[in-house]
Amino acid sequence: MLKTFAKGGVHPSENKLSAAEPINDLPIPPVITIPLGMHLGVAAKPIVQKGDEVKTGQLIAQGNGLVSANIHSSVSGKVLKIDKALDASGYKHDSVIIQVDGDEWLETIDLSKEISDTCTLSSKDIIQKINDAGIVGLGGATFPSHVKLSVPRGKKAKYLIINGVECEPYLTSDHALMLSKGEELLTGISILSRALRAEKTLIGIEDNKPDAIENLRKIAGKYNDISVHALKVKYPQGGEKQLIKALINREVPSGGLPVDVGTVVFNVGTAFAVYEAVQKNKPLFERIVTVTGKSLSKPSNFRVRIGTPVKDLIEAAGGLPEDTGKIINGGPMMGKAISAMDISVVKGTSGILILNKNESRRKPSEPCIRCSKCISVCPMGLEPYLLMTLSEKSLHERLERDKVMDCNECGSCSYICPSNRPLLDYIRLGKSNVGKIIRMRKK
Amino acid sequence: MNTVILYTILSLSGLGATAAIVLFFVAQKFRVKEDPRIDEVEEALPSANCGGCGFPGCRNFAEACVKSDDFEGLYCPVGGNETMRSVAKILGRDAVEQDPRVAVLRCNGSCDVRPQTTYYDGTATCVIASALYGGDTDCQYGCLGFGDCVEVCNFDALAMDLTTGLPVVNDVNCTACGACVKACPKDLFELRKRAKKDRKIYVACRNEDKGGIAKKSCEVACIGCSKCFKVCPFEAITMENNLAFIDADKCKLCRKCVPECPTNSILEIGFPPRKEKVEVATEEKKVKDPNGTVSEEIIKNKEE
Numbered sequence: 001m002l003k004t005f006a007k008g009g010v011h012p013s014e015n016k017l018s019a020a021e022p023i024n025d026l027p028i029p030p031v032i033t034i035p036l037g038m039h040l041g042v043a044a045k046p047i048v049q050k051g052d053e054v055k056t057g058q059l060i061a062q063g064n065g066l067v068s069a070n071i072h073s074s075v076s077g078k079v080l081k082i083d084k085a086l087d088a089s090g091y092k093h094d095s096v097i098i099q100v101d102g103d104e105w106l107e108t109i110d111l112s113k114e115i116s117d118t119c120t121l122s123s124k125d126i127i128q129k130i131n132d133a134g135i136v137g138l139g140g141a142t143f144p145s146h147v148k149l150s151v152p153r154g155k156k157a158k159y160l161i162i163n164g165v166e167c168e169p170y171l172t173s174d175h176a177l178m179l180s181k182g183e184e185l186l187t188g189i190s191i192l193s194r195a196l197r198a199e200k201t202l203i204g205i206e207d208n209k210p211d212a213i214e215n216l217r218k219i220a221g222k223y224n225d226i227s228v229h230a231l232k233v234k235y236p237q238g239g240e241k242q243l244i245k246a247l248i249n250r251e252v253p254s255g256g257l258p259v260d261v262g263t264v265v266f267n268v269g270t271a272f273a274v275y276e277a278v279q280k281n282k283p284l285f286e287r288i289v290t291v292t293g294k295s296l297s298k299p300s301n302f303r304v305r306i307g308t309p310v311k312d313l314i315e316a317a318g319g320l321p322e323d324t325g326k327i328i329n330g331g332p333m334m335g336k337a338i339s340a341m342d343i344s345v346v347k348g349t350s351g352i353l354i355l356n357k358n359e360s361r362r363k364p365s366e367p368c369i370r371c372s373k374c375i376s377v378c379p380m381g382l383e384p385y386l387l388m389t390l391s392e393k394s395l396h397e398r399l400e401r402d403k404v405m406d407c408n409e410c411g412s413c414s415y416i417c418p419s420n421r422p423l424l425d426y427i428r429l430g431k432s433n434v435g436k437i438i439r440m441r442k443k
Numbered sequence: 444m445n446t447v448i449l450y451t452i453l454s455l456s457g458l459g460a461t462a463a464i465v466l467f468f469v470a471q472k473f474r475v476k477e478d479p480r481i482d483e484v485e486e487a488l489p490s491a492n493c494g495g496c497g498f499p500g501c502r503n504f505a506e507a508c509v510k511s512d513d514f515e516g517l518y519c520p521v522g523g524n525e526t527m528r529s530v531a532k533i534l535g536r537d538a539v540e541q542d543p544r545v546a547v548l549r550c551n552g553s554c555d556v557r558p559q560t561t562y563y564d565g566t567a568t569c570v571i572a573s574a575l576y577g578g579d580t581d582c583q584y585g586c587l588g589f590g591d592c593v594e595v596c597n598f599d600a601l602a603m604d605l606t607t608g609l610p611v612v613n614d615v616n617c618t619a620c621g622a623c624v625k626a627c628p629k630d631l632f633e634l635r636k637r638a639k640k641d642r643k644i645y646v647a648c649r650n651e652d653k654g655g656i657a658k659k660s661c662e663v664a665c666i667g668c669s670k671c672f673k674v675c676p677f678e679a680i681t682m683e684n685n686l687a688f689i690d691a692d693k694c695k696l697c698r699k700c701v702p703e704c705p706t707n708s709i710l711e712i713g714f715p716p717r718k719e720k721v722e723v724a725t726e727e728k729k730v731k732d733p734n735g736t737v738s739e740e741i742i743k744n745k746e747e
Contacts (some may be wrong), residue, residue, distance in 0.1 A: 084652070091574025091583050092652070339561045339576045362564045422566040429570055 002207055004232035005242040006136075008379040011234055012333065014208060018172045018292050018299035023180055025303050028100055030073055030201045032307030034060070035087045035095045038346035039136040040143045041067030046096055046176045052079045057283050058265035060096050063134070067349075070134035074285035074305035077101040088329045089348065090339050098307070110280040117239040118188040119194060119278060126195040126278055129148070133277030134393035135284050138269030139163060139238065140330060142348040145270055149195050151259055158262040159248055160198035162189055162271055164205040164212065165231065165238040168331025171351040173288040174268050176301040181206055181272055182219045188275030189221060189266075196264055201226040202247045203268075206233045235333060236410035242379050254406050269350075289313060289345055293354030295321035304345045311341035313352055325360030328353040333411045366419040374413035374423060380406045382425045384413035389431030396437055399430045405438070407431060481505050483544060487529045488519060493597045495520045495620025521598075521618040544619040544634040546600070546612050550586040551647035551710060553607035556662035556681040557582060573628035584649040586610070586631055592623035614641045618624055635691040642713035644689060646671075651654030651684040658706065665708040671700035 003198040044061035054060060054073040056149065061071040076102040084092040105111065121129070131146035136291075151157050166174040193201045203220070205213050207230040220226045231237055231246055241252045243265060248260040258265055269287065276282040285306050292299040297299075297318030304313065310327070314320050320341075328335040331351055335362075345346035375383035382403060390399045404427060455598050484505035492500040496519050498507060508517055508530055517539075524540045531538035557580045563572055569591040577583025588608040593601045600616035601623060602610075610623075614637075624632045631649060646665050650657040654666030667685030680700065689700070689709070701711050714725035 052715075086577075092577070293691075336575065425566045425571045429574065432574065 002230055002232040003246050004234050005237060005245040005379060006411060007381050008377045009234040009236065009242075010377050010415055012169050012415060014233070015169045015292075015294070016172050016175070016208070016289050017170065017294070017296075018301055018308070019175055021172070021176065021300050023041055023176050023288055023301045023303050026305070026308060026313065027314050028075055028103060028305055029308050030100055030123055031080070031097065032100060032305065033085045033095045033097050033309070033342075033344045034071060034074065034307040035085065035093055035346055036061050036071060037093050038071070038087070038142065038306075038348060039069040040141060041065070041069070043094065044068055044071045046094070047084050048073075048079050048082075048096065048357060050079055053077075054079060054098060055104050055106045057109050057285060059283070063131070063144070064264050067144055067147055069136050069146075070132060070283070071096075072134055072283040074287045074307050075100045076168060080395075082402045085342075085344075087343050088336065088338055095344075109282045115183045115187065115346065116279045117183065117190075118350070119187070119191050121194075121278065123195045123197060125302055126191060129278050129281075130195075130274055133273070133283040135270060135273050135277055136347050137267055138273060138347065138350070139267035140288060140334065140348050140350055142346075145266070145274070146264070148264060149192070151196065151264070154286040155259050156262060157196045157259055157264045158199050159264075160189070160193045160201040161243060161247055161258075161263050161265045162192075162201065162203040162268060163238055163240075163243055163265055164203055164209075164216070164268045165243060165339055166209070166236040167206060167233075167235045168333055168335075168351075169235075170292045170353050171290045171331045172292070173301055173350055175209050175212055176290075177268055177272055177288055178209070179215055182215045185268060185272050185273045186216070186219045186223065186226065187279065188271035188273070191274055191278050192271055193225065198264070199225065203228045204231050204237070204243050204247050205229070206231050206237060208233050227402050236255045236379055236408065236412065239379065239410060240406050240409065254403055284347060287347055287349070288349065290351035291317040291354075292351060293321070293324075293356070294359070295323055295356045296354050297321075304349075306346060310338065310352055313340070313345065314354065321354065321356065321360075323356045325357035326355045326365060328355060333415065334409065337418060363394055363420040365421050367420060369419055371418060373416045373418065377412040377416045379410060381414065382407060385421075387430060388421065388423045388426040391426040391433075394433070396430070396434050398436070400434050404430050404434055444461065446731045447631070477511050480509050482679065483533045484508050484530050487522075487526060487533060491521050491597060491618075491620070493521060493618075493620040493622060495618065509534065512536075520620050523618075543637040545614055545617045545637050545643075546619060546621075546623055546632050547635050547643060547645050547647075548610060548612060548631055549584065549633055549645065549647055549649050550584075550609065550629075550631050550662045551663045551708065552580065552582060552585040553609055555607075557585060557660065569626075570628050581602065582652075582664065584629060584651060585661065586629065591626045591628070592632065595622040595626040597622065598600065638691075638696055640713050642711075643691070644694060644696055644698065644701065644709060644711050645691070646687045646689055646708055647710045648708045649686065651686050652679055653685055657685070663706055663708050665704075666706055668705060670703040670705065671709060674699050674703050 045064045046061045048060045054075045058073045060073045075097050080097045080099045082096050085095040086092050127149045135145040136142040164174055164178055211233045213230050217228045220228050236242055240258055244250055244258055244263050252258055252261055266323050273284050286303055289304045290301050291313045300317050326337045329338045363415050368385050378384055387404050407427050411424050445649050485502055487500040490501050496504045498504040499617050511517055518541055523543055528538040554559050559579050560581050561579050567589045569587045569589045572587050578587050586609050590603045593603055598616050598618050600613045601610050602613045619634045648665040650664045657664035658666050665686050671687050672680045672682050677693050677695050679690045681688050698711055701709050
């Protein structure tokens, strides 16, 4: 019997169209746009000016405050301007726009191909290097990794959990990484484990990726404390709390963090970025992005420089199909439609999904029939139909009491609802209102 | 048989009487003393329970009025000065008067001047749409047109104009309760001082983009050219973030800024139509001056 989380969950059709595709480098575009707020927390402060020459990997914006991250240039060239540009949020935000001129990397970056798998740095030095490299959670939440690694005093991260689940349908970027960069990945994981002084490391992978499980198991044999676990396919297993429940059978308390139950969770993409940052001195300025869709002629996995416009990715994957209904940033469950093709790939872009007109159409919402399907699929044990109504009626006190803040926005409720009710839309609204109230109360 | 009925009646009446006596004394002992003026003040209020004053309902506002010594921060926008005067009379204090205000929509990007660039098929409310993206046009500051403001208006003062896709304020019904100001996720409503005959001049735009970009996304966007700012004789116009703003308290409604605006983003409402030729108007004025009496008076004043 394969392990999985206990409560709720759904199993949408997997559609991993680009699963067998290798990772190809995408050519560098002539102009790139790097948003300054592409991580959770405060936007970074730019330290370059219009007209400055920058090299690939050079720091162009510094983390601003406690929860923030550094941003590096992903190309070499000249800073055209620092201006507002549209990003995946659908709004314009400050960005550094660079005219590309060649690809000259910073001298400090180790360009050798050899895998260096020994790390003798102290925990503090590792965290400092990760902070300098501007690494954030690449699973999608983009939480700055150095903050996560700085475990608060009095708490201990006994387990390090590595998330190779990739439960979102269509997306294959983590899968491709686990297949082609296994050695580097495992080194990155051992560095993370060293930084945390974790006793045990568990890698969770859903069993629809048997080749990745096999590959990592083979390499993990070298390490005593790292084990690879196959998990039953169920969405949203990639959610931090669900993965902890599945792997070590512990429940993160409501409003708590994984470290409250002695764990820290990192995505495989993040672990790979950590390897590159610590062993090769390479900051986070490129990532692997899946470009996929049923109508697309060549669904692929690309290694893309941060700041590349989405339209270049679609072009490289065979061009925009004629019957395109929506372009989604991320996967079909948690991703969000984008409003223009000029927006750039950022640190949190795991995939670009092209839905055709038929797939993307929202069906009209009908009255709730009290079938309670949303309750049975909610992985957090909430009552989505109730939260939606409370949010619609602005009953914020009851929303808070009914734990709306525990919602991880996985979208299982909206997916399963036979009346096509926009459950998550309203729950998200309620969450943001309640969040505002809680923040005001703290002040 | 009769005795059973009799006993029942007697015992129940006895029980009732005892309970009444007990309850009477309990009520005396634990009586909640409430200022009777609260009821009077509440009576004087419009009982719209709209929340425009910042309190959940009229009763809470009445309680706050009775407690307060000088009505600081307390004002019923729906009832206006008249209501506040009667409240002050009940409490025997001086009334605090405010200029009556009215809501205006600071966006004029109707469907024909603001081209649609994307298509939205999600939940048709402004708050949810604005959380997902900037809007279905290139202007991320403008009206989304789903009518959250119309929904919250208690006074039937807002309606959607289906041809323009924008809400329209009914000046007569608007009480400046501020419900629309809070409901609009784009912060497009402003409560402005009411002028004579409900005349108003305001910049109907909130686009903070640079001129060229703003103009591209909407024909009637403020492009931040500062022409109105320069022409205003009363310093009522301020420029911030590529956007002009007319301060209703300083504006004397001279209308000089309106023709200056190259994109027609300044609206004048409630004025009689402009005379076509400005020169004719000045000539008429000259004719009206009788035989230079004005200049004689000025000379006299100077001599004195």
